Structure formats: C-alpha cells, structure tokens
Amino acid sequence: MNDFMYHNPDKVYFGKAQIQHLPAELRQFGKNVLLVYGGGSIKKNGIYDTVLSCLVKEGFILTELSGVEPNPRHTTVNRGAAICKQADIDVVLAVGGGSTIDCAKGIAAAAETADGNVWPLVEQKIWITKALPVVAVLTNAATGSEMDAWAVISNMDTNEKIGLGGSALIPRAAFENPEYSYSLPIYQTACGSFDIFNHVLDNYYFSQDAAFDMILEFQEAVMRAVVKWAPIAMKEPQNYEARANLMWASSLALNGILDAGMMHDCACHAMEHELSAYYDITHGHGLAILTPRWLTYLLDEETAPAIHRLGTAVFGIEKAIRPMIGAKQTIEAVSDFCFQTLGLTATLSELGITDEHFAEMAKHACGGRSLSGIKTLSSADIEKIYRMCL
Amino acid sequence: MNDFMYHNPDKVYFGKAQIQHLPAELRQFGKNVLLVYGGGSIKKNGIYDTVLSCLVKEGFILTELSGVEPNPRHTTVNRGAAICKQADIDVVLAVGGGSTIDCAKGIAAAAETADGNVWPLVEQKIWITKALPVVAVLTNAATGSEMDAWAVISNMDTNEKIGLGGSALIPRAAFENPEYSYSLPIYQTACGSFDIFNHVLDNYYFSQDAAFDMILEFQEAVMRAVVKWAPIAMKEPQNYEARANLMWASSLALNGILDAGMMHDCACHAMEHELSAYYDITHGHGLAILTPRWLTYLLDEETAPAIHRLGTAVFGIEKAIRPMIGAKQTIEAVSDFCFQTLGLTATLSELGITDEHFAEMAKHACGGRSLSGIKTLSSADIEKIYRMCL
Structure with a gap:
C-alpha cells in the first residue's frame, strides 16, 4: 500500500x-x-x-x-x-x-x-x-x-x-x-453512468498487487453497482434504489476512498477531454466509445490477468479459463454494456468526428509526454486508439 | 437505501x-x-x-x-x-x-x-x-x-x-x-483484528436488501482483508502490507463509509462492553468469545441466508447449498477464525468469568430495553448468549 x-x-x-x-x-x-x-x-x-x-x-x-x-x-x-x-x-x-x-x-x-x-x-x-x-x-x-x-x-x-x-x-x-435525477433523459442517465464506471476503471488496473485487494474490491463493488443499476434507472427513471445507488456511486468513485494507497490514473478521461474540447460531445458518451478500444489496445499477455479479473468481478466472466480468453470476453462485455445495455452509439464517426485533429489531440491528451496506467501511452499510442474509435 | x-x-x-x-x-x-x-x-x-x-x-x-x-x-x-x-x-x-x-x-x-x-x-x-x-x-x-x-x-x-x-x-x-504497530504483541494483534472484524459484522446483517449491495460488498471486502492479513501480521509482525491493511481496515470500519444508507448496529459491542466493565478483559477477546454464540443464537430459517452470505463472501463457504447448512458452516468458520487462527481462548470461564452478574449485565447491555440488529435481543436473550459463552 x-x-x-x-x-x-x-x-x-x-x-x-x-x-x-x-x-x-x-x-x-x-x-x-x-x-x-x-x-x-x-x-x-x-x-x-x-x-x-x-x-x-x-x-x-x-x-x-x-x-x-x-x-x-x-x-x-x-x-x-x-x-x-x-x-x-x-x-x-x-x-x-x-x-x-x-x-x-x-x-x-x-x-x-x-x-x-x-x-x-x-x-x-x-x-x-x-x-x-x-x-x-x-x-x-x-x-x-x-x-x-x-x-x-x-x-x-x-x-x-x-x-x-x-x-x-x-x-x-x-x-x-x-x-x-428522476427527470433526467435516458441518454444522460446512460452517459452519467458510464462516467462513474470509467472513473473507477481508469484507476483500477494500476495496482494488481494482493496488498491492495481491499480497495480493488471496493472499486469492483462500485462498478458492479453501476452495471446493475444503470439499466434499471434507464427503464424505470423513478426507481429510487437505482437512482440512489448511481448517485452514491458517483460520489464514492472520486471522494478519495477508492484511491487510498493506490495511484490515481485517468487515461481514458484525458483522451476523452480532447474529444469534448474539439467537438463538445457528451463526456460519458466519449468515454464509452474509447474504453473498449483502450482495453483492446492494452491487451497482451502481461495485462490479460488484470483485464480478466475485471470481467470475473464485474461481468460474471468465468474465472477458470486462460487469462487471454477471459480478457477478450471481458472487453466484449464492456462493449456490450456500452453499446447494447446503455444504448450508446459505438463510433466517433457517428458523432461526426473525423481524424482531422487526432494528432494534435493525442499530443494534448498526454501533455506532450505520456499517460500513465497499466501501460504507459505515448501520443502515438493515443492517436492509434482514436483511430480504432472511428 | x-x-x-x-x-x-x-x-x-x-x-x-x-x-x-x-x-x-x-x-x-x-x-x-x-x-x-x-x-x-x-x-x-x-x-x-x-x-x-x-x-x-x-x-x-x-x-x-x-x-x-x-x-x-x-x-x-x-x-x-x-x-x-x-x-x-x-x-x-x-x-x-x-x-x-x-x-x-x-x-x-x-x-x-x-x-x-x-x-x-x-x-x-x-x-x-x-x-x-x-x-x-x-x-x-x-x-x-x-x-x-x-x-x-x-x-x-x-x-x-x-x-x-x-x-x-x-x-x-x-x-x-x-x-x-510492528512491536504490538501477538495477542493484541489478534484482539485488535477481531475488534475490526466485529465492527463491520455487527453492522452487516441488518440490510439484506439488494439495494444495499454496494455497501454490503464494501463491508465484505473489509472483513476479508482482516481474515487474510491478521494471521500474517501475527506470524510476521513486521509485514508492512499486513499491518497496513489492518490499520486502514480499522479506520474504514467506523469512518462512516460502511454505514452510509444502512443502520449502524452494535449488538456484540454492547454485550462485550459489559464484560469489560465488570471484568476489565480485552475488548477484542470478549467480542471473539461472544460472536459465534451470538450468531448461533440468531440462527433460524429467516436469518440463515444472511449468515450464509457472510460465509460465502468472507470464508469461502459454498454458495450452492441450503442456507441453513451454509449458515452453520459459516458459524463454524467464524469460530475457527477466533479460536484457531487468532488463537484466542474460547470461553468466558477461561477468563475467570462466572454467571454471577449476567442478569444485571444483560439489562445494562440493552439499556433496559433491547438491542437492534438482524433480530431484536431482549435482556433475557442476552443473558442466554452470555451463558452460551461459559
């Protein structure tokens, strides 16, 4: 710790x-x-x-x-x-x-x-x-x-x-x-929910060390709550328990409790802020488009166990399978959550975004250096991730 | 919530x-x-x-x-x-x-x-x-x-x-x-660890409602951390990660995060304070003696699922068994944790405590009324629990 x-x-x-x-x-x-x-x-x-x-x-x-x-x-x-x-x-x-x-x-x-x-x-x-x-x-x-x-x-x-x-x-x-939050439109409920989810996920991977299990498990509990209650809030906007769980999850995600003893990273958030800055899109939607591509880009033998752990803890992916297979199923589950469950469109193209500014956005996103996280991302990496989102 | x-x-x-x-x-x-x-x-x-x-x-x-x-x-x-x-x-x-x-x-x-x-x-x-x-x-x-x-x-x-x-x-x-906390004697480490565990457990049962899952899962994560790290701290007093997990678990157990939206109960704590007040015993040891008996006293068809859930989440008890069987295995696991893993003696008699003051202690413990929790306990109930600890 x-x-x-x-x-x-x-x-x-x-x-x-x-x-x-x-x-x-x-x-x-x-x-x-x-x-x-x-x-x-x-x-x-x-x-x-x-x-x-x-x-x-x-x-x-x-x-x-x-x-x-x-x-x-x-x-x-x-x-x-x-x-x-x-x-x-x-x-x-x-x-x-x-x-x-x-x-x-x-x-x-x-x-x-x-x-x-x-x-x-x-x-x-x-x-x-x-x-x-x-x-x-x-x-x-x-x-x-x-x-x-x-x-x-x-x-x-x-x-x-x-x-x-x-x-x-x-x-x-x-x-x-x-x-x-009862009168919030479905789209805003979906985008807000994914913002919460990604606040936790952005932070989740850095510390794959049993010494941090207690806090990782807190993080998993918050992500599970979002995955469970967001679709309920979308279907039944006046479901108090759904709105309450999402609201408290929002606060817990960033009030410091889930960071204690960990590093706080925000790779997806940094990449998304460029999308909103250039195209004024809804933040949570940008995050949803980026996140599965970011995970896909990060995936290798070294990161597979961490991604697989997310899947088993949050999406019910089987534990007793090879980490690489589990990680791929996890990324599939994250995609499904973003584009099926939350109903968000899956590409930047659908939001009218082209690759015109990708190079400068990628440089901005990492402040001219790199983004930390489970893997360090250079501006070249970030530009590739943007392209995967087209 | x-x-x-x-x-x-x-x-x-x-x-x-x-x-x-x-x-x-x-x-x-x-x-x-x-x-x-x-x-x-x-x-x-x-x-x-x-x-x-x-x-x-x-x-x-x-x-x-x-x-x-x-x-x-x-x-x-x-x-x-x-x-x-x-x-x-x-x-x-x-x-x-x-x-x-x-x-x-x-x-x-x-x-x-x-x-x-x-x-x-x-x-x-x-x-x-x-x-x-x-x-x-x-x-x-x-x-x-x-x-x-x-x-x-x-x-x-x-x-x-x-x-x-x-x-x-x-x-x-x-x-x-x-x-x-490196120089803390083993006995104090054991007693302190169980105090943390019981702060969470005292609070855990009241809300067996899916709307509270996020917070219940936080509680389970803290109890798991205690069960995992306490024996390590006892064997390796200078194990930093063990001491760090226990120390932060101690703070998390009562800083309000695990209570948010729940009721805060403290049946075991109330019963134990009487033991310490009359016999000046170490609080965590008194709690360890009381807790398995309290669970046994509470156990019936209605409470079995909640007790079984504790077992599956914290002690690795199988999920797909009858709740009553799972609950009994859970209580066994709590006993083992107290009296085998933590090495605490299992009866009040061994601490020189007799039933002499049980009646008045039981009345004090519930302030002349009752103790709330998964089941309400009268002073007669509390006296019976004390007797189970002899």
Missing part, C-alpha cells in the same frame, strides 16, 4: 428529506448567495422552486447565473466571478449536474483572484487553496464533482478542456436527493 | 513518511499540547522519541498524561481535563491505540465543561459538539477511534463502560504509520 493522505471534509446530505438543511449550511458563510445552474431543466422539474422556497423565506439574497454549458466555458466562469466581486457573494450554490458544479468551483476560485479570470489558474495548473465556499445540490449522478477537489473547464477558443484542482474546491456540503 | 448524512473531516496521513506533517497539523490550534499515552510501550519502541523530536524543535510546549488504561477510566480522563484547564492546553495529542485516543477524546470534551468531569456527559449521553481538538498518532489497528466520532469510557466504581459520541470528537488529523 502506498503512502497517502485522505481528507474529504464535504458534508453529504443524502436522501429524500435533506434539503431542509440547506439554509443552515449556507448561513455559516453569509447571506449573499450566487445560485448557479444550467439550461433551465431545474425550472421544469421543480427543483429550482424547492431550493428557492427554502432560501428566500430565510432571508438569503440570491443572485443568479444560469445557462451553464454541458462542458462549462471559462467565459461563463469568468462571468460568475465578476458577479461574485460586484455582489459581494459569500457562497456559491450550484444546482445541477457535474458541469454546473464544476462551473461553480471555477467561479469560487476565480472570484478570489485580482482579475477574476479562471483561465490562468487552469492553464498554469495552480492548486487552489483559497476559494469562496461551494455548496452543491446534485441532480445527476456522473462526474463526482459533488464530492471531489476537481473541476473541468473548457476554453472553446483554444479547444482546451482542462482540470482545475484544489483542496478549496471540495464542496462544503452536497445535497444528494436521488429523486432530483 | 436510507437517508444519511456523511461527514468525516478527519485528515488521515497514512504511511511511512508522514509524521513530518504533525507539527503543521498541531500548530493551527496552538503551541500548548497535552500528550496522552498509555503504559509506556511507546517509550520502548521509539515512537515517543520520534514524536517528541519532531515537536520540541518546533517550539511546542508539551504537557504529558501517561498511564492511560486499556479500558480508559473516567478518573484518568478527568485528570487530563484538569491539566488542560491549568495548562491552557490548545490541542490534545493521543499517541497509542484506541484506548489512548478514547481517553484523549474524553479529555477534550470534559475540558470544555465547567467542572471538567466527563462522567455526566457520558451518563446523560450528551452529543459533544464542542471539544478541544484531538490529533491521533495510531499504534494499534483496532477500535477505529482514529477516524470516528466515539470514545468509550469506563467507570469501574459503577461497572459501567459507555460510549461518548459527538461530531467534535472526530480527530482533526490521524497519523497512521503501519510500522508503529
């Missing part, structure tokens, strides 16, 4: 009857709240009214920033940071999915800088230790942003989608009511 | 090269440190010197309270609280196992009361929201106190051993260096 530091002070209120605690959680920071949300689905499904009704009567002063994009732009973040400065905001309240929470985190960080511009922080990979407090009301099980130290911000001028991290970006409180 | 609140702001520094961060963690609270430890083993194994050398050169003013008992007494706690008041202590630093940390927590709570007496807080079950900060340097994988909100304090005048809980009792930081 490697040395590690585990610290996650986020206070999670999980379940149906928790929003009543929101005023008390916000009040400790002040009365001036910046309410951040996306395209307005929270107005249709009533969550906006629920949040407002419990805040306005408590005397909070709300300023709104709406229209956060699915891959939140640095320009939107900067707009929010300017509001924070003008309106003397005490706390940033995100109501939405991962993009909205990421945007709120970017705002919280930028608001504490002199010029209120988030992009230099992102570009220079500044670890954020000072930010306005962020509180999240989650409506989509996917990114884990409700409980992690990261935000992903996109700059569409330069085709860049980059992570911004820092201890100060962990939300001070997260409200996770599975019912708030 | 039930509604829950998850909040654990403890900052865990895990591994070999972490003690260097101790001064910074303490400094934020002040310079006056109360150093709490037990019978002096930390002086023999060098941990005392390590801690001192990294604090004294940083200008901390240390006051010591040593001689904390294995089941810490309220009188010792009160002695510590008096020192805190006299010496204007800023932070209580526990260096030791669970008893030492529990004592430090009691001190931290009592120091904030007018009369510095912990017992009224314990007796009246006051939830502690105000206490001096506690920092823990852990030397024994067992109680989980390094990462939970609880302390167990004993009053030997009244034969009471009772939990004191509160959000303010969660350590602000915990230093977990598996090497610090």
Whole structure:
C-alpha cells in the first residue's frame, strides 16, 4: 500500500428529506448567495422552486447565473466571478449536474483572484487553496464533482478542456436527493453512468498487487453497482434504489476512498477531454466509445490477468479459463454494456468526428509526454486508439 | 437505501513518511499540547522519541498524561481535563491505540465543561459538539477511534463502560504509520483484528436488501482483508502490507463509509462492553468469545441466508447449498477464525468469568430495553448468549 493522505471534509446530505438543511449550511458563510445552474431543466422539474422556497423565506439574497454549458466555458466562469466581486457573494450554490458544479468551483476560485479570470489558474495548473465556499445540490449522478477537489473547464477558443484542482474546491456540503435525477433523459442517465464506471476503471488496473485487494474490491463493488443499476434507472427513471445507488456511486468513485494507497490514473478521461474540447460531445458518451478500444489496445499477455479479473468481478466472466480468453470476453462485455445495455452509439464517426485533429489531440491528451496506467501511452499510442474509435 | 448524512473531516496521513506533517497539523490550534499515552510501550519502541523530536524543535510546549488504561477510566480522563484547564492546553495529542485516543477524546470534551468531569456527559449521553481538538498518532489497528466520532469510557466504581459520541470528537488529523504497530504483541494483534472484524459484522446483517449491495460488498471486502492479513501480521509482525491493511481496515470500519444508507448496529459491542466493565478483559477477546454464540443464537430459517452470505463472501463457504447448512458452516468458520487462527481462548470461564452478574449485565447491555440488529435481543436473550459463552 502506498503512502497517502485522505481528507474529504464535504458534508453529504443524502436522501429524500435533506434539503431542509440547506439554509443552515449556507448561513455559516453569509447571506449573499450566487445560485448557479444550467439550461433551465431545474425550472421544469421543480427543483429550482424547492431550493428557492427554502432560501428566500430565510432571508438569503440570491443572485443568479444560469445557462451553464454541458462542458462549462471559462467565459461563463469568468462571468460568475465578476458577479461574485460586484455582489459581494459569500457562497456559491450550484444546482445541477457535474458541469454546473464544476462551473461553480471555477467561479469560487476565480472570484478570489485580482482579475477574476479562471483561465490562468487552469492553464498554469495552480492548486487552489483559497476559494469562496461551494455548496452543491446534485441532480445527476456522473462526474463526482459533488464530492471531489476537481473541476473541468473548457476554453472553446483554444479547444482546451482542462482540470482545475484544489483542496478549496471540495464542496462544503452536497445535497444528494436521488429523486432530483428522476427527470433526467435516458441518454444522460446512460452517459452519467458510464462516467462513474470509467472513473473507477481508469484507476483500477494500476495496482494488481494482493496488498491492495481491499480497495480493488471496493472499486469492483462500485462498478458492479453501476452495471446493475444503470439499466434499471434507464427503464424505470423513478426507481429510487437505482437512482440512489448511481448517485452514491458517483460520489464514492472520486471522494478519495477508492484511491487510498493506490495511484490515481485517468487515461481514458484525458483522451476523452480532447474529444469534448474539439467537438463538445457528451463526456460519458466519449468515454464509452474509447474504453473498449483502450482495453483492446492494452491487451497482451502481461495485462490479460488484470483485464480478466475485471470481467470475473464485474461481468460474471468465468474465472477458470486462460487469462487471454477471459480478457477478450471481458472487453466484449464492456462493449456490450456500452453499446447494447446503455444504448450508446459505438463510433466517433457517428458523432461526426473525423481524424482531422487526432494528432494534435493525442499530443494534448498526454501533455506532450505520456499517460500513465497499466501501460504507459505515448501520443502515438493515443492517436492509434482514436483511430480504432472511428 | 436510507437517508444519511456523511461527514468525516478527519485528515488521515497514512504511511511511512508522514509524521513530518504533525507539527503543521498541531500548530493551527496552538503551541500548548497535552500528550496522552498509555503504559509506556511507546517509550520502548521509539515512537515517543520520534514524536517528541519532531515537536520540541518546533517550539511546542508539551504537557504529558501517561498511564492511560486499556479500558480508559473516567478518573484518568478527568485528570487530563484538569491539566488542560491549568495548562491552557490548545490541542490534545493521543499517541497509542484506541484506548489512548478514547481517553484523549474524553479529555477534550470534559475540558470544555465547567467542572471538567466527563462522567455526566457520558451518563446523560450528551452529543459533544464542542471539544478541544484531538490529533491521533495510531499504534494499534483496532477500535477505529482514529477516524470516528466515539470514545468509550469506563467507570469501574459503577461497572459501567459507555460510549461518548459527538461530531467534535472526530480527530482533526490521524497519523497512521503501519510500522508503529510492528512491536504490538501477538495477542493484541489478534484482539485488535477481531475488534475490526466485529465492527463491520455487527453492522452487516441488518440490510439484506439488494439495494444495499454496494455497501454490503464494501463491508465484505473489509472483513476479508482482516481474515487474510491478521494471521500474517501475527506470524510476521513486521509485514508492512499486513499491518497496513489492518490499520486502514480499522479506520474504514467506523469512518462512516460502511454505514452510509444502512443502520449502524452494535449488538456484540454492547454485550462485550459489559464484560469489560465488570471484568476489565480485552475488548477484542470478549467480542471473539461472544460472536459465534451470538450468531448461533440468531440462527433460524429467516436469518440463515444472511449468515450464509457472510460465509460465502468472507470464508469461502459454498454458495450452492441450503442456507441453513451454509449458515452453520459459516458459524463454524467464524469460530475457527477466533479460536484457531487468532488463537484466542474460547470461553468466558477461561477468563475467570462466572454467571454471577449476567442478569444485571444483560439489562445494562440493552439499556433496559433491547438491542437492534438482524433480530431484536431482549435482556433475557442476552443473558442466554452470555451463558452460551461459559
């Protein structure tokens, strides 16, 4: 087991009857709240009214920033940071999915800088230790942003989608009511579910060492939960247990518990961020297209046992077969999960993506060096994986 | 999945090269440190010197309270609280196992009361929201106190051993260096390991509902880790991976992650606290004697599937057999683990305990009402379980 530091002070209120605690959680920071949300689905499904009704009567002063994009732009973040400065905001309240929470985190960080511009922080990979407090009301099980130290911000001028991290970006409180994800479209449920799955899988292979079994088994339990509950949530959007399992899986995937003593890798995530940055596609869909190809590219005699273990633990693949055969069956099972069960289209071509930018995307993805994981991937490797996805 | 609140702001520094961060963690609270430890083993194994050398050169003013008992007494706690008041202590630093940390927590709570007496807080079950900060340097994988909100304090005048809980009792930081447990005697390693195992098992049965599988599987992973690594740590006390797995299992068992969405029960713990309160025996040993009898007492057609599931997940019992047969094999496996693998004696008689106080102990254990769990236990049930342990 490697040395590690585990610290996650986020206070999670999980379940149906928790929003009543929101005023008390916000009040400790002040009365001036910046309410951040996306395209307005929270107005249709009533969550906006629920949040407002419990805040306005408590005397909070709300300023709104709406229209956060699915891959939140640095320009939107900067707009929010300017509001924070003008309106003397005490706390940033995100109501939405991962993009909205990421945007709120970017705002919280930028608001504490002199010029209120988030992009230099992102570009220079500044670890954020000072930010306005962020509180999240989650409506989509996917990114884990409700409980992690990261935000992903996109700059569409330069085709860049980059992570911004820092201890100060962990939300001070997260409200996770599975019912708030009932109205999520099937496609978003599928994409969010695969995002969770891949957060764990990206991390899973690095430590094929019995000393890490306990944590590997946690990871397998979370992936099994996604494989089990995602199709149920897609068929029965109001199945509470399905939504609850996916929502808590989302938080567990990135709250640090599954990393303790391991390396945290993110090869697929790094490759996918380029797809979203260039083509603004839905993150989880990009991941689903990449993942089976990534596994296929990694597969050799050395990696087969690890891939086979995933199959036996998560997809019910037989144990007592040759690892290479087991690994191939596992990759088949991952493909089936992505393209049959979750119903996502299987190629980049179907999303209108060509090989035009693959070379530069591959270089970006690995920061000009390489991506770590069960195997180190150079930009040449990454370009080949992109081509396998066409 | 039930509604829950998850909040654990403890900052865990895990591994070999972490003690260097101790001064910074303490400094934020002040310079006056109360150093709490037990019978002096930390002086023999060098941990005392390590801690001192990294604090004294940083200008901390240390006051010591040593001689904390294995089941810490309220009188010792009160002695510590008096020192805190006299010496204007800023932070209580526990260096030791669970008893030492529990004592430090009691001190931290009592120091904030007018009369510095912990017992009224314990007796009246006051939830502690105000206490001096506690920092823990852990030397024994067992109680989980390094990462939970609880302390167990004993009053030997009244034969009471009772939990004191509160959000303010969660350590602000915990230093977990598996090497610090290398010199632990085999018997303590065995008892500590079973304490961890039972923390999870006490909680395991309540929710035999597929909606909780993810968390049940986490629980099974922790129990498997204990079953795997405890005998290795006993045979090879300096096996880092064994000590590391046990230490992190200790923290995971009670840091809230394994409870999320479940009920937290503690039937065996409640029954055992009476044994320790009356006879001052080692907690983990008492638990080991109780657990197989508790399972035997619970076993019927209704509970058999849950007990059988434990066996298949943790002890390799066959799945495709009748639940009642599987459950019996499971209880046999738990017995073997306690009395063969861990080498603990199997009866209360061997510890010099008779049935003299069983009736009153049973009443105390359930607070005059009953103990919850997979089956509700009355004081009459508990007395029968005690008798099975003779």
